[in-house]
Amino acid sequence: MLVSIDHSSSVSLAEQIAASVRRGLVDGSVRKGDRLPPARSLARTLDINMHTVLRGYQILKNEHLIDMRPGRGAVVTADAPASTLVTEACRHFVALAQRAGMSRTDILDLLHTQLHAATQGPPGLD
Amino acid sequence: MLVSIDHSSSVSLAEQIAASVRRGLVDGSVRKGDRLPPARSLARTLDINMHTVLRGYQILKNEHLIDMRPGRGAVVTADAPASTLVTEACRHFVALAQRAGMSRTDILDLLHTQLHAATQGPPGLD
DNA sequence: CTACTTGTTCGCATTGAGCTAGAACAACAG
DNA sequence: CTGTTGTTCTAGCTCAATGCGAACAAGTAG
Structure with missing residues (x-):
């Protein structure tokens, strides 16, 4: 490393x-x-x-x-490298959102919106 | 405002x-x-x-x-800035998480963890 | 057991960033 | 003109980050 x-x-x-x-x-x-x-x-x-x-x-x-x-x-003790990628994406999202002045509630709302939008979409298993 | x-x-x-x-x-x-x-x-x-x-x-x-x-x-002098950047980051995060097989609860847990981690600094927040 | 390694915890000094404070100045509006 | 407002300057303060040294606790190896 x-x-x-x-x-x-x-x-x-x-x-x-x-x-x-x-x-x-x-x-x-x-x-x-x-x-x-x-x-x-x-x-x-x-x-x-x-x-x-x-x-x-x-x-x-x-x-x-x-x-x-x-x-x-x-x-x-990390599980899978994939989860680390996800974590990195999450960190990036949180940092960007907070920089935009979004509150914790705002962030959660946005995530919920995207979760709903994503579940309607196609299974991205490729 | x-x-x-x-x-x-x-x-x-x-x-x-x-x-x-x-x-x-x-x-x-x-x-x-x-x-x-x-x-x-x-x-x-x-x-x-x-x-x-x-x-x-x-x-x-x-x-x-x-x-x-x-x-x-x-x-x-400008209209609404690229809040789309935040949305884009959120979509990327959700897409990655779901591809990694994470449930909605997993995703929310991860977000909460990162929100807490991002708030760390002076003791006694929360 | 002892000896060694390694993280943990403590106190303290230094550095730089962020904030405060006050003042003088320049650009703009009326 | 007078008044407002951003700009610039100097100075001091606070605090987080880092550095430094030392002792301590938990684990490994012999």
């Missing part, structure tokens, strides 16, 4: 690390059961602080993508 | 103001040719600094949604 960071980006380093792992899940370079590099060593590699790496891992933990335990490290 | 701000939000005040105007454009309460409230008066109303309001207006100016001139104020 390739973890690269950009100090000049507006995205926080922790979020960039989390994004790298998500990308790895999508392209298959990271799979369920894999162990992420120890925070200390990855921090040394990227020349950033250990806490920053752990903060990135924590984001993934909150998303239930990995499990963390002292002594054992960070282990990927 | 209703402009409301939330000091506890992780979204900047300027961005919230811009979002309020965008929302107004979407729901029709703000139309092309309308004049936005003067920065000083809106700042007094919201009990925030004038510069913060101007920064929010500046965001909209950069998006070519409004035009600003001294003495005349901020005037809306």
Whole structure:
């Protein structure tokens, strides 16, 4: 898995690390059961602080993508790469909607509308 | 048009103001040719600094949604912006989720998870 | 058991972004 | 002209992100 960071980006380093792992899940370079590099060593590699790496891992933990335990490290618990793609699409949708000033209710309404529209459509199983 | 701000939000005040105007454009309460409230008066109303309001207006100016001139104020120069982008993102999300075999409940759960994740920041929200 | 690894938690310093504050200035309307 | 409004400038404040160091807890390996 390739973890690269950009100090000049507006995205926080922790979020960039989390994004790298998500990308790895999508392209298959990271799979369920894999162990992420120890925070200390990855921090040394990227020349950033250990806490920053752990903060990135924590984001993934909150998303239930990995499990963390002292002594054992960070282990990927994600189900399927497809669900990660879906999650990414969901994240993108939420970010865009909130940027447009939509409330939580607005977002749910829009989703319901699309769900109804989609169920009337053809089965997209190809 | 209703402009409301939330000091506890992780979204900047300027961005919230811009979002309020965008929302107004979407729901029709703000139309092309309308004049936005003067920065000083809106700042007094919201009990925030004038510069913060101007920064929010500046965001909209950069998006070519409004035009600003001294003495005349901020005037809306565009019709409803591409809220279609949000809809498009939602449709993409739904399509991907359903192809992955997710049920309606799964989709709603995922959305709720992401809504919570997107709201994370200062402790004690929810 | 011990030794080592690794995540966890704590406190504190630094940096930059965001917000506030005040003032002076320029463009526009009446 | 006077008054309004955006623009620009300087300065200070707060807070999140990051960095740094240290101790601690849980797990692994011997």
